[in-house]
Amino acid sequence: MNNKVLSLLGLTAKGANLVSGEDTTLNEIKKGKIKLVIISQDASDNTKKKFIDKAKFRDIDYVIFSTKFELGKAIGKNERAVIGIKNINLARQIKNLIGGEAFDENESL
Numbered sequence: 550m551n552n553k554v555l556s557l558l559g560l561t562a563k564g565a566n567l568v569s570g571e572d573t574t575l576n577e578i579k580k581g582k583i584k585l586v587i588i589s590q591d592a593s594d595n596t597k598k599k600f601i602d603k604a605k606f607r608d609i610d611y612v613i614f615s616t617k618f619e620l621g622k623a624i625g626k627n628e629r630a631v632i633g634i635k636n637i638n639l640a641r642q643i644k645n646l647i648g649g650e651a652f653d654e655n656e657s658l
Contacts (some may be wrong), residue, residue, distance in 0.1 A: 555615065557642065557643060558623040558632065561636070561643075562623075567635060567639075568583070568632070569632045574631045574633040575599075575600075578603050585609065585610050586603075586604045586631065586634075587611070587614050587634070588600050588612070589613070589617040589620050589631070590615060592617065612643075620632055
């Protein structure tokens with residue numbers, strides 16, 4: 550499953566349907582262009598809190614997934630703590646691969 554998600558992230562990057570890095574992703578969230586926020590597992594606690602809070606405030610789905618190294622490698626960049634997916638269909642596909650139930654806060658996992 551991990552490899553499928555990382556491969557899909559690579560294709561998404563080639564299609565210019567994602568942004569990466571904290572500043573760029575934050576700016577695109579504020580513009581309302583992000584449909585899914587992916588936060589690396591090894592991101593700092595401050596980064597996790599900041600992006601989870603922004604995502605919740607703006608009603609954007611988010612997931613904590615993979616490592617900074619793997620996320621960066623998947624999109625052909627250096628390490629990335631945060632990735633924002635701009636295309637709703639790709640965001641749904643990634644959520645389905647990771648597990649849709651992980652996005653429903655009302656259900657226990």
